[in-house]
Amino acid sequence: MRTRAAALICSTVLALLATLASTASAQAQLPGPGTVPPHCSSLQDCYGFEQMAAFYDEMTVWIGEFSKATYPDMSAPSYVYVKSRTIVPSACGVVMDSSAYAYCSLEDSVYVGQDQLWAFYSKLGDAAAAIGIAHEWGHHVQHVLGVAPVGRNGVIALENQADCIAGAWVGYIDGLGRLERDDLNDINAILKLIGAAEGPGRDHGTLAERTAAVQTGFRSGLTGCNSFFPGRPVLA
Template sequence: MRLDDFDPNINVEDQRGQGGGGFGFGGGGGGGGLLFGLLPLVFSRFGCGGVAVLLAVIFFFGGGLGMLGGGGGSQQSAPSAQVGQQQAGTDAASSCAINPASKAACNAFSSADRTWAKLLGPRFEAPKLVFYGGSGRSGCGAAQSAMGPFYCPRDQGIYLDTTFFDELANRFGAKGDFAQYYVIAHEFGHHIQHLTGAADQVAQIQQRGSEIEGNRASVKLELQADCYAGVWAAQNKDRLDPGDIEEGMTAAQAIGDDTLQKETQGRVVPDSFTHGTSAQRMTWLRKGLDTGDPNQCDTFSGAI
């Protein structure tokens, strides 16, 4: 996809090189952030299987993981006491130019910013893109690279450790620039859900309903974000290259709940799904691509 013209005035913060991850204070309950802090240690000792077990515990405590884990668009935890003390970089041009992955993220973020400003009009509020390396802090608590990209509604930030793009290509087999753009567009979709109130509705279901009801609501939220990512791409179809859509579909297939569960635990538990199956993610991404209309992304009415 031909995106090489990010707006240097986009809202970018850069926490790379600042440290400051620690154990944090986490999403949902206080235990969630503490467990997130253990992710790198568990991965180094026990690999993906150990991380999968720990993530199951995190889900129990209500933590949010963005694109790969539970409820990226519905993290509602109170901000850490240290968040306001951050001195994040604000020079978008410099932060975006650090490496090709950062530039790709800024290009996609800037394009989505322009697209959704046009689609939503006066309702639109610009989010921010926050880079961190390994660990950092968000308005929703600790940020850890093992969490994957995520959106925090508390500070309207899309958080990214760009090494995730390497994992996307090497572990998940989702190569190409459009696969990376899809990640950013999906998280931007969570910001749109924050603006429309859909994220708050799901958060209420998760707080008041059963775990299964909360998971099902989370799936609908995530699939809508996939559809919104497709809408963004459709609105910029003049910039698509041959093979881009296939790259996006490969990425959506690779990070479906059923596919990830088979890889990490050898079995599929549908009631624990928080993002949707590979087939569902591909279907809703395709719907957004085919229609280019956010009104066609209603995952909350009827079957998904």
């Protein structure tokens, strides 16, 4: 993905945005000295392992742009960064570690761990790491708007809709001129990876379902995501 500055040069229509602030704790820390990468025209290969917090913060800014453009009155979730070899208790009764990519509705928090973020970023690409964060933000949208699944099939539909919301975000940043040629390949790669990890007792969609959901969001925007729960649209 192109950085915001690079996209500004390409499209000449983007405005400068302030950095999104988030709360730090002993376990969930914001970037400190040395974690902010040098200027890069592309986010790919711009960040190192120690700079994953800076990448996470940048993606929350991008997601915040989409949220403000779509839901002007919706507050952001708490974005928690879990450093390597660190654990953080959550209100959902699960201890989050550096492998986390999760949303806890009981405290409206998105947890992302340094090790998992780096694995996606370094092995699959920047867009792969980013769309996972957007998926978790999608659960925040569902929570705020009262989308409530019933039964296992409902949970799967909830996950597919979060993929659709993430796809709508990708479509939004594409419209801003930030997608690069290899970004869609990155997204396909992560869908294959996480789709293969689901077994018979899966609580997410199949690879085909997840791919279709992301494509629906990308092509149709958030209104295309209403089909998963027509009685509770994510965008009227």
